[in-house]
Amino acid sequence: TAVAASATEFHVAITGSDAGPGTQAAPLRTIQRAADLAQPGDTVTVHAGVYRERVNPPRGGESDAKRIVYQAAAGEKVVITGSEEVKKWEKVQDGVWKATLPNTFFGSFNPFAEIIAGDWFHANDRSHHVGAVYLNGDWLTEAISLEEVLKPMTATPLWFASVDPTRTVIWAQFKDIDPNAQQVEVNARRSVFYPDKPGRNYITV
DSSP states (O other): OOOOOOOOEEEEOTTSOTTSOOOSSSOBSOHHHHHHHOOTTOEEEEOSEEEESOBOOSOOOSBTTBOEEEEEOTTOOEEEESEEEOOOOEEEETTEEEEEEEGGGGTTOOGGGOBOOOTTOOOTTSOOBSOOEEETTEEOEEOSSHHHHHSOOOSSOEEEEEEOSSEEEEEEEOTTOOGGGSOEEEEOOSOSBOOSSSOOOSEEO
């Protein structure tokens, strides 16, 4: 008589190791590694922290009774984000700083080179990029040109980016704030939890 395999609970913590077994005592470090291991009926429990990764679940569950469940540990705050922190800002002039990033920083998808387009989007005769700049969790507004960023700052802080074959340069208005002493993030991923193929069903997040 066949015996059904028992469900497994994989644990993930930012202090863990992806070489570990994923137990509560020896958690995995990334949600993606847990997704690679999880089978129908399993649960992935993620502990407190900010996870800067894109999760591509390679499989789904088999039914409502055998889902793959991704959950935050009880009472713990978990964030999965498509952004990365940027620390090496150089002052250009009062209130304006720039960061120069190699395009390898973004991998295969550079949001500062991607234009928002679609019949649902009204561009108002200008380009809008998928990229964004955030200061302590608040996003800045994309400028039409670099010249606009270099003008005196208004109530709406601006950013502008230029992308060439090897690097991305971002200029941003931070007023009297030193961005290297604050949390400044930029978009770096196309998505945060998204299967790369359709038909992966019975997943609960």
